[in-house]
Amino acid sequence: MDGAPAKVxxxxxxxxxxxxxxxxxxxxLVEGLFVPLLYDPAGPAADRLGDAARxxxxxxxxxxxxxSFVVTPLRFPGGSIGxxxxxxxVNDLAxxxxxxxxxxxxxxxxxxxxxxxxxxxxRAMGEAARRTGVAIVGGDTKVVEHGKTDRMYITTxxxxxxxxxxxxxxxxxxxxxKVLVSGxxxxxxxxxxxxxxxxxxxxxLRSDTRSVLPLVQAVxxxxxxxxxxxxxxxxxGVATSLNELALECGLAVHLEEEAVPVRNExxxxxxxxxxxxxxxxxxxxxxxxxxxxxxxxxxxALRAAPGGAGAALIGEIREQPAAAVxxxxxxxxxxxxxxxxxxxxPRIC
Amino acid sequence: MDGAPAKVxxxxxxxxxxxxxxxxxxxxLVEGLFVPLLYDPAGPAADRLGDAARxxxxxxxxxxxxxSFVVTPLRFPGGSIGxxxxxxxVNDLAxxxxxxxxxxxxxxxxxxxxxxxxxxxxRAMGEAARRTGVAIVGGDTKVVEHGKTDRMYITTxxxxxxxxxxxxxxxxxxxxxKVLVSGxxxxxxxxxxxxxxxxxxxxxLRSDTRSVLPLVQAVxxxxxxxxxxxxxxxxxGVATSLNELALECGLAVHLEEEAVPVRNExxxxxxxxxxxxxxxxxxxxxxxxxxxxxxxxxxxALRAAPGGAGAALIGEIREQPAAAVxxxxxxxxxxxxxxxxxxxxPRIC
Numbered sequence: 104m105d106g107a108p109a110k111v112x113x114x115x116x117x118x119x120x121x122x123x124x125x126x127x128x129x130x131x132l133v134e135g136l137f138v139p140l141l142y143d144p145a146g147p148a149a150d151r152l153g154d155a156a157r158x159x160x161x162x163x164x165x166x167x168x169x170x171s172f173v174v175t176p177l178r179f180p181g182g183s184i185g186x187x188x189x190x191x192x193v194n195d196l197a198x199x200x201x202x203x204x205x206x207x208x209x210x211x212x213x214x215x216x217x218x219x220x221x222x223x224x225x226r227a228m229g230e231a232a233r234r235t236g237v238a239i240v241g242g243d244t245k246v247v248e249h250g251k252t253d254r255m256y257i258t259t260x261x262x263x264x265x266x267x268x269x270x271x272x273x274x275x276x277x278x279x280x281k282v283l284v285s286g287x288x289x290x291x292x293x294x295x296x297x298x299x300x301x302x303x304x305x306x307x308l309r310s311d312t313r314s315v316l317p318l319v320q321a322v323x324x325x326x327x328x329x330x331x332x333x334x335x336x337x338x339x340g341v342a343t344s345l346n347e348l349a350l351e352c353g354l355a356v357h358l359e360e361e362a363v364p365v366r367n368e369x370x371x372x373x374x375x376x377x378x379x380x381x382x383x384x385x386x387x388x389x390x391x392x393x394x395x396x397x398x399x400x401x402x403x404a405l406r407a408a409p410g411g412a413g414a415a416l417i418g419e420i421r422e423q424p425a426a427a428v429x430x431x432x433x434x435x436x437x438x439x440x441x442x443x444x445x446x447x448x449p450r451i452c
Numbered sequence: 453m454d455g456a457p458a459k460v461x462x463x464x465x466x467x468x469x470x471x472x473x474x475x476x477x478x479x480x481l482v483e484g485l486f487v488p489l490l491y492d493p494a495g496p497a498a499d500r501l502g503d504a505a506r507x508x509x510x511x512x513x514x515x516x517x518x519x520s521f522v523v524t525p526l527r528f529p530g531g532s533i534g535x536x537x538x539x540x541x542v543n544d545l546a547x548x549x550x551x552x553x554x555x556x557x558x559x560x561x562x563x564x565x566x567x568x569x570x571x572x573x574x575r576a577m578g579e580a581a582r583r584t585g586v587a588i589v590g591g592d593t594k595v596v597e598h599g600k601t602d603r604m605y606i607t608t609x610x611x612x613x614x615x616x617x618x619x620x621x622x623x624x625x626x627x628x629x630k631v632l633v634s635g636x637x638x639x640x641x642x643x644x645x646x647x648x649x650x651x652x653x654x655x656x657l658r659s660d661t662r663s664v665l666p667l668v669q670a671v672x673x674x675x676x677x678x679x680x681x682x683x684x685x686x687x688x689g690v691a692t693s694l695n696e697l698a699l700e701c702g703l704a705v706h707l708e709e710e711a712v713p714v715r716n717e718x719x720x721x722x723x724x725x726x727x728x729x730x731x732x733x734x735x736x737x738x739x740x741x742x743x744x745x746x747x748x749x750x751x752x753a754l755r756a757a758p759g760g761a762g763a764a765l766i767g768e769i770r771e772q773p774a775a776a777v778x779x780x781x782x783x784x785x786x787x788x789x790x791x792x793x794x795x796x797x798p799r800i801c
Contacts, residue, residue, distance in 0.1 A: 111571060118565040123595030132593060136571060140578045141557070141588040156589035158554055160613060163512035169556040169609055171594045205507055207518040208490070209607045211560070216467040222460060222485060229489045239490040240505035243607075244481060245520045246472030247799060251602040256594075258558045260518055260609035264509060450596060 110139050119446075125338025125384075126443030130347075155199035157265070166201035168192060169260040175450045177220065177254060179298040181290075181309030184257060185224030187386055187452055189231035189239075190312050191337065192261035197316040198333040198389050200271045200323075201263030203237040210242065211256040215249045224255065235314045237261070266320075268327040273351035275331045280420040281398035282356060283391045285318050285405060286311065286413035288341050289369035289383035295451050296372065304375065306368035311387035313410065321408035322391060322401045329397025335389045337452055339443040342381035344390055345428045346442040358418035358430040358440065381430075382443045384451045392420065459488050468795075474687025474733075475792030479696075504548035506614070515550035517541060518609040524799045526573065526603060528647040530639075530658030533606060534573030536735060536801055538580035538588075539661050540686065541610035546665040547682040547738050549620045549672075550612030552586040559591065560605040564598045573604065584663045586610070615669075617676040622700035624680045629769040630747035631705060632740045634667050634754060635660065635762035637690050638718035638732035644800050645721070653724065655717035660736035662759065670757035671740060671750045678746025684738045686801055688792040691730035693739055694777045695791040707767035707779040707789065730779075731792045733800045741769065 113135030121128035155168035172188045182190075189206065196203045208228065212221065232239050290311040297304055315335060323330060336344040341363070345356045358381075365373075365380045373380050393401045398416065405414035428440040462484030470477035504517035521537045531539075538555065545552045557577065561570065581588050639660040646653055664684060672679060685693040690712070694705045707730075714722075714729045722729050742750045747765065754763035777789040 113567065113571075115567060117567055118561045118563060118570060118595055120563050120595050120597070123561065123593050129593065133591075136567075137574060137591060137593075140571070140574045141581070141591070143578070143582060143587055156554065156556065158589070158611065160514065160553060160611075161512040163510040163514075165509065165512075165611075167554065167556055167590060167609075167611060169558045169590060169607070170592045171558040171560055171607065173560065173594045173596050204509060205505065205516065207505065207516055207609055209518045209520040209609075211520055211522065211605060211607075212467045212472065214467060214469050218462065218464060218466055218485075221467060222462075222489070225486060225489045229492070232490070233492060238492055240507070241516060241518060242482075242486060242490070243519045244472050244478065244486075245522045245605075245799075246467055246469050247522050247602060247605075248469070250599070251522075252605075253596065253600040256560060256596075256601075256605075258518070258520065258592075258607040258609075260516075260556055260558075260607075262507065262509075262514075262516060262611065450594075 111136055120449045121446040124443060124446035126343050155195050155201065164265040166196050166199045166263045166265055168195040169258065170195065171256060171258040172452055173256050173450050174295065174452050175253060176298055177224065179310055180294055182312035183224060183227050185227030186231045187312055188257040188259045189228050190314050190386065191452060192259040193235050193237060193314045193316055194335045196261050196263035197319040198335045200269035201265045203235060203261050203263045205238045205240045206232060206259050206261045207241040208239055209258040210244045211252050212244065212246045213249055213252045213254055214246055216254055220254065235316055266323055269323050269330055271330060271332050273332050273348050276352040276354060276392050276420055278354060278420050278422050279395050280331055280392045281395055281416055282418040283393060283402055283405065284415055284417050285315060285388045285411060287364040287366050288385055288388060289365055289380040291386040292383035292448050292451050293369045293372045296448055304372060306372065308368045311385055313387035315387060315389045318405055318408050318411050321404045321411065325404040326393060326397035326401040329394035329401065330391060331394060332392040333389055336385050338384050340382040340384055341390065342379065342428060342440045343442045349426050349428050353426050355421045355424050356418060356428045357421050358428065360430045361433045362415055362417045364413050364415050378447055381440055386452060460485055469798045470795040473792060473795035475692050504544050504550065513614040515545050515548045515612045515614055517544040518607065519544065520605060520607040521801055522605050522799050523644065523801050524602060525647055528659055529643055531661035532573060532576050534576030535580045536661055537606040537608045538577050539663050540735065540801060541608040542584050542586060542663045542665055543684045545610050545612035546668040547684045549618035550614045552584060552610050552612045554587045554589045555581060555608050555610045556590040557588060558607040559593045560601050561593065561595045562598055562601045562603055563595055565603055569603065584665055615672055618672050618679055620679060620681050622681050622697050625701040625703060625741050625769055627703060627769050627771050628744050629680055629741045630744055630765055631767040632742060632751055632754065633764055633766050634664060634737045634760060636713040636715050637734055637737060638714055638729040640735040641732035641797050641800050642718045642721045645797055653721060655721065657717045660734055662736035664736060664738045667754055667757050667760050670753045670760065674753040675742060675746035675750040678743035678750065679740060680743060681741040682738055685734050687733050689731040689733055690739065691728065691777060691789045692791045698775050698777050702775050704770045704773050705767055705777045706770050707777065709779045710782045711764055711766045713762050713764050727796055730789055735801060
């Protein structure tokens with residue numbers, strides 16, 4: 104219609120589960136198909152397709168993010184789809200350096216869904232929103248025939264105001280910067296796996312779903328000018344988020360494997376299943392790259408904040424190997440940590 | 453968790469197709485369950501759950517709207533789900549008196565979806581966005597197992613800047629105001645019905661899907677202070693939108709039935725099926741209530757704008773019967789026009 108050249112490089116014949124898993128396949132789909140067809144560099148709000156877009160409108164400095172939630176089962180120890188749908192969008196804004204203001208929610212419901220199931224999730228959304236101080240200001244509901252969706256899917260979109268003094272960009276990351284994580288990794292993914300009951304495994308584990316906004320605020324209160332980059336390592340886990348960072352900035356992320364907090368239950372399940380905890384999804388943690396002179400203050404502030412006691416310094420940025428993530432193991436060896444490949448744990452959020 | 457009293461009045465035991473049809477059942481679900489559980493009158497952006505919420509952020513006067521699209525089939529004469537997903541959100545902003553700025557899109561894809569089907573819809577979205585001058589600035593993709601969705605569902609959320617000088621509110625509507633429609637009604641719904649091939653009916657009909665923004669701008673250029681209310685009559689049709697207006701303002705909408713533009717193909721299909729064209733969904737039309745002294749200028753501007761030749765003055769606001777829509781038939785009789793009840797045409801958008 105308008106002659107915009109669209110160079111679609113995505114060559115796979117059909118969509119597979121892995122294209123929604125947040126790892127390498129997702130990246131190929133986004134970069135190879137969505138970006139060339141949708142992204143308009145001459146558009147009024149030129150920004151890269153990402154988790155939160157920056158919008159400058161009439162002097163307001165805003166962030167906008169959207170996410171669909173398809174987790175199964177709907178309820179699991181520590182949370183539920185409704186709570187995830189609010190916290191996930193709040194967290195995408197928070198790690199973009201924005202304070203959430205408002206959320207709109209769209210529901211895809213299956214005909215025949217018992218009302219109490221819907222009510223429980225809508226209630227969970229309202230409660231999560233009020234805990235964070237974000238308003239749910241609009242929505243939409245579509246109902247499809249029984250069997251054309253899996254009980255319910257929820258899409259939330261959040262708008263936030265960017266925090267003054269916080270400027271995040273992977274291109275600002277420098278060798279010597281420190282990598283922090285807000286708490287133990289892998290709780291959410293392994294909790295969902297266990298909740299499905301397909302494994303003969305039991306563990307006292309709960310999803311980590313929560314708003315990370317108070318923790319982000321604690322860091323920015325003491326180290327705002329030193330925060331280079333933040334990300335919530337959901338689908339694809341810590342490994343995928345850090346690989347994306349490494350690719351974007353062209354530097355190396357060196358992780359000290361033993362410094363990464365992982366609960367025994369998560370480590371045990373991963374060993375049994377041949378999974379790497381660094382690939383497991385989190386819903387209430389975030390990664391931050393902090394300038395070296397601000398790192399100690401940022402870590403102290405995180406640990407002193409409610410829910411931040413498990414925060415840790417897990418690595419640093421170096422020059423080499425370029426655009427890669429390297430983990431130093433407890434025995435002194437090192438290994439390249441790749442992005443998630445395939446989808447070992449589908450429909451985790 | 454936080455003790456907010458939530459008075460859920462929705463008592464139906466399960467969700468039915470009609471709860472997503474945009475008519476009476478949808479209203480019961482929204483008013484009885486979503487609003488009490490989600491809407492926080494003390495929230496930072498207090499507004500009623502609706503198609504577009506108004507947000508005032510740092511001096512910017514914004515509108516935010518979200519919609520999921522589940523239309524089947526994905527492609528139909530005149531349009532496709534991707535085009536609807538952009539135009540529908542653009543139109544929700546336009547009839548809220550806002551100029552669209554940016555859209556984020558979330559895709560729910562079925563594993564096994566052929567890539568060309570996805571590419572066609574993403575391309576349609578990019579083209580529709582560029583035609584309107586709105587940027588697609590972010591997104592999300594989830595993939596679920598084959599059979600857990602119907603090929604693809606798309607959720608779009610749009611943000612817009614409210615047009616200066618345009619203040620819309622059902623409470624500003626007064627007896628004597630005129631009701632305009634931008635063109636013939638029912639094209640979209642009947643096109644989808646025919647495209648499904650379940651009826652032994654053929655007609656040269658196309659969906660009316662388009663951006664109504666240029667038409668809204670044409671009206672506001674000549675009659676901004678006179679525009680009281682606008683709405684795009686999608687699910688539930690003209691009858692449902694006008695009933696919502698009547699309920700909100702407590703006045704009567706008197707329609708001159710013969711003045712409502714309806715194509716012969718739509719009228720014929722409706723007569724065969726026992727449907728009222730006023731209940732059929734539209735995707736490229738809007739209703740406007742205009743102060744009497746601005747109505748002629750508004751209608752002239754609409755008719756002079758590209759795509760507006762079919763616009764018509766179809767009725768006026770009166771005092772009685774309160775909170776109702778009345779249609780005067782061509783034989784001089786009159787009938788009460790109710791909201792859509794049930795869902796004669798599911799998954800129309």
